[in-house]
Amino acid sequence: MKTFSEYLESQPLQKFADLGKCENPRIIENLLKSPFPKTGPETFALLSSPAASHYLEEMAQKASALTAQRHGKVIRFYAPLYISNECTNTCTYCGFTMENKIRRKSLNNEECKKEADYLMERGFRHVLLVSGEHQKIVTPEYIGAMVDQCKDFPSISIEVAPFTQEAYETLVAKGVDGLTLYQETYDRETYKSVHLRGKKKDYNWRLAAPERGAFAKMRRINMGVLLGLAPDWRFDSAMAAIHLDYMMKYHWRVQYSVSLPRLCESETDYTPAANVSDKDITQLILAWRLAFPDAGVNVSTREPSYLRDGLIGLGVTHMSAESSTEPGGYCNPQTALKQFDITDERKVDEIFDVLKDKNYEPVWKDWEACMTG
Amino acid sequence: MNDDLVIAGRSFGSRFFVGTGKFSSNQAMLSAVxxxxxxxxxxALRRLDLDSENGENITDALDPEKYLILPNTSGAATAEEAVTIAKLAYAAGMPKWVKLEIHPDPRYLLPDPIETLKAAEILVKEGFTVMPYINADPVLAKRLEEVGTATVMPLGAPIGCNQGLQTKEMIGIIIEQATIPVVVDAGLGAPSHAAAAMEMGADAVLVNTALAAAGDPAAMGKAFAAATEAGRTAYLCGLAPKSQRAEASSPLTSFLK
Incomplete structure (x- = not known):
């Protein structure tokens, strides 16, 4: 079996770049009306092109029906639990970057338990443990200890530094069933220019991490790019589509989803290389849905409420709510420790009302770790 | 553009494969091929008399320079039997390739998925290029791919029935998910069936009964080959819209200012 890096070398990347620049409306019309609409990264590239941006309503109608058919009229809710903002990387765009003189904090067992209890009390049953990447502090062992504090959650995901397959295996054995890991950008030049110091400089180590997670039997893997980092966000997203397509074909037992985080204000003075508008992100979500009917799509509280509401039914399957992006932020908010500002600050009840209006149902619990064989 | 099909490093200019059973004579078979x-x-290895003198076996009539002569394990009811047949074929000087067919059921000759997976694993480890004949089961196709088979060969319908693509939906899923060539095998009774399979994105088709039982096997062979090529071309250029269905409903993107 080829690794993803090897597979990527055999891919006609220029072709994907060209498809993503498509300006010919007829190609998009034909694609949308094709009796055998092809799925996969080529279709994704075309549907995220400038030509397709004039067909958002047509795409939305199809995406809406497809989402209901494949995923149901439900949105699965989760909450991030920031366990540590300690980080040994210098990433010019991130609030946790080593240079930033924010207070550093890693939760201890008791603090983590309190945060977990708070989220349980709010109704969440799926928690995403998030941390900075610190080689000595945020180790697999430390994360394992935090997972132990979250035992009441039926489903636990992690968004941490890329680890070895063995480390992932020990975390899976502890009850972690989901891995979230963004390449940030697939553009090697951009990657190099924003990741200045630390282990994160190693592009290939990160690139192969989802595959290591799959080998370690993660049930769910969530991938994506940080939009706005690379100048050509369309091609960057198409690269993620190639990666997802590879994962779906070679690690077909895993449930996949994508996230489309946009760079937003953090405690750095980084200026995004590209502006990805609300319309652009809507187009991308529709393209993901139509090109990968079975992949989940996450939308976090980074996005404004009007956009999150509008996107319900158009492809989104997972949403976070009431999020805090600092360690300990639920029980003891200090705001000085956070990674970025959230935009949608509504309580879940308000969001549920919107769902109800749209004839959608919220889902808290979707899996129970003890069922994992 | 070169559109050769490559299986285990070997290129095939034609995407139409032929089975050699059921013909009224070796001559009829040869002219169809x-x-x-x-x-x-x-x-089928079982049809060959490995001790015979030259000129009596089908294989003697076929030029190995021109054709890949793919031994099949037809008749095998278990993994063990299939492995034995494959090894015998190789020992008899045939290529180290095998079309793996295991059908304990003598009526419909439907392939046994469990024995097939078992035998495939053994044969791949022993260095065979394995092309398993399977029911159109997408999960089985992935499992076989994982053990290292060179292709999967899902059936369109029970072998010899000429009913066409009865398993179309499942074959569509197999094609969508495959990382190895998908050869639709069994059940294709008319050239239009072969064209339909190729339009869907199958990499090749294999036909036997529809040629052997035709009034003029050679002419039918030509018709199938043309249909296979037509379907392939249609797949490569992408089919045009089927209908212009109106899709009026309340706007979903009006929230975007």
């Missing part, structure tokens, strides 16, 4: 332009011909 020749007329079709096929470059892959499968032969």
């Amino acid at each position: 020749e007329a079709s332009g096929s470059e892959l011909v499968t032969v």
Whole structure:
């Protein structure tokens, strides 16, 4: 079996770049009306092109029906639990970057338990443990200890530094069933220019991490790019589509989803290389849905409420709510420790009302770790 | 543009494969194979008399320079039997390739998925290029791919029935998910069936009964080959819209200012 890096070398990347620049409306019309609409990264590239941006309503109608058919009229809710903002990387765009003189904090067992209890009390049953990447502090062992504090959650995901397959295996054995890991950008030049110091400089180590997670039997893997980092966000997203397509074909037992985080204000003075508008992100979500009917799509509280509401039914399957992006932020908010500002600050009840209006149902619990064989 | 099909490093200019059973004579079989332009011909090892003198076996009539002569394990009811047959074929000087067919059921000759997976694993480890004949089961196709088979060969309908693509939906899923060539095998009774399979994105088709039982096997071989090529071309250029259905409903993107 080829690794993803090897597979990527055999891919006609220029072709994907060209498809993503498509300006010919007829190609998009034909694609949308094709009796055998092809799925996969080529279709994704075309549907995220400038030509397709004039067909958002047509795409939305199809995406809406497809989402209901494949995923149901439900949105699965989760909450991030920031366990540590300690980080040994210098990433010019991130609030946790080593240079930033924010207070550093890693939760201890008791603090983590309190945060977990708070989220349980709010109704969440799926928690995403998030941390900075610190080689000595945020180790697999430390994360394992935090997972132990979250035992009441039926489903636990992690968004941490890329680890070895063995480390992932020990975390899976502890009850972690989901891995979230963004390449940030697939553009090697951009990657190099924003990741200045630390282990994160190693592009290939990160690139192969989802595959290591799959080998370690993660049930769910969530991938994506940080939009706005690379100048050509369309091609960057198409690269993620190639990666997802590879994962779906070679690690077909895993449930996949994508996230489309946009760079937003953090405690750095980084200026995004590209502006990805609300319309652009809507187009991308529709393209993901139509090109990968079975992949989940996450939308976090980074996005404004009007956009999150509008996107319900158009492809989104997972949403976070009431999020805090600092360690300990639920029980003891200090705001000085956070990674970025959230935009949608509504309580879940308000969001549920919107769902109800749209004839959608919220889902808290979707899996129970003890069922994992 | 070169559109050769590559299986385990070997290129095939024609995507139409032929089975050699059921023909009224070796001559009828040969003329059908020749007329079709096929470059892959499968032969049941059980039909071969390995001790015979030259000129009596099907394989003697086929030029190994022109065709890949693919031994098949037809008749095997278990993994063990299939492995034995494959090894015998190789020992008899045939290529180290095998079309793996295991069908304990003598009525419909439907392939046994469990024995097939078992035998495939053994044969791949022993260095065979394995092309398993399977029911159109997408999960089985992935499992076989994982053990290292060179292709999967899902059936369109029970072998010899000429009913066409009865398993179309499942074959569609297999094609969508496959990382190895998908050869639709069994059940294709008319050239239009072959064209339909190719339009969907199958990498090749294999036909036997529809040629052997035709009034003029050679002419039918030609017709199938043309249909296979037509379907392939249609797949490569992408089919045009089928209908212009109106899709009026309340706007979903009006929230975007």
